[in-house]
Amino acid sequence: MQSEDKGQQHKLQLIFSMSTLTRRMRLRFQSLQQKNARPQDGEKLLRPNEHIYRVDFIQQHRLRFLRWDMQLERPGKVTVTGTSQHWTPDLTHLMNRQLLEPVGIFWKKLGAKEVECNEADAQEFGERIAELAQIRKVMYFLLTFTGGLEPAQLKGSVVFKA
Template sequence: MEQTEATPDTVELQFQEDAALTEKMRLRVSSLRRSGRKREDGERLLLPHEAVYRLDFRQQDLRFRRWNVSLGGRGRVAVTGISQHWTPDLTHLMTRQLLEPVGAFWRGAEDPEGAAPRRPEADVRELGERIAELAKVRKVMYFLLAFEDGARPAELRCSLAFAARR
């Protein structure tokens, strides 16, 4: 997990893909398909354009400052927080464990190259504040990132800046 300090009181955390957990969730989908079974009532299955990312918190007492998002091309990325703390046995993801609001970031065809992604400011601020609250009791937090309309994981740089309370 990459954690950089921009200033002595600022902690910046990069979203990192959890490839192993993403793969486990994809195996769950393929297993259900092969066996002809249906998902459990309320279970949220990983969609093909989604991946699991994580933030690791070395400090728990943080105050949200800002999102730092760079989207190299056109497209849309939706960041959904997960309130569940996963265990290695992969407890199934249930819809009720997904946090609201979703953080949405996008660049359209009309946006100039290199422009910052657009976003609903109130929603991304609220999500950032909820993440800071959950960090008080978590060392790790998981997220579903959905890549749509041409967005690709390789073109995304996403981090959160927090003020470290002392």
């Protein structure tokens, strides 16, 4: 998390960090398999390429979305989906209906230096996060990695004007 002061302009960079919930959700999946049980109706079970991340809002009010800062060390794609669940930190029973729209899709092509995205969706998604920050101290995200990209190859954050 970084904060910059330039005159009256104050930028707040909130970094995506891997959540321990990824492990708990994987254990839930294993438990269901071992018991030969079915998930709850609508329950989201993590696929191997999906991971839960979190962003901690050190400031909640008067945030205005500025930009995404997504750095991919290699070609591939990451899809960032927000969750509406905020009343409990236990996402082991994350439901599909709790996944928010739009999603942020970021990709890097072979030989490219810059990460690309669908700017309209990324802008709308960032603005929605700024709104949700007013009522949350933490927000969870489902990140889906494709094209050979892995979590260790991502450095991501969202930047706001405070």
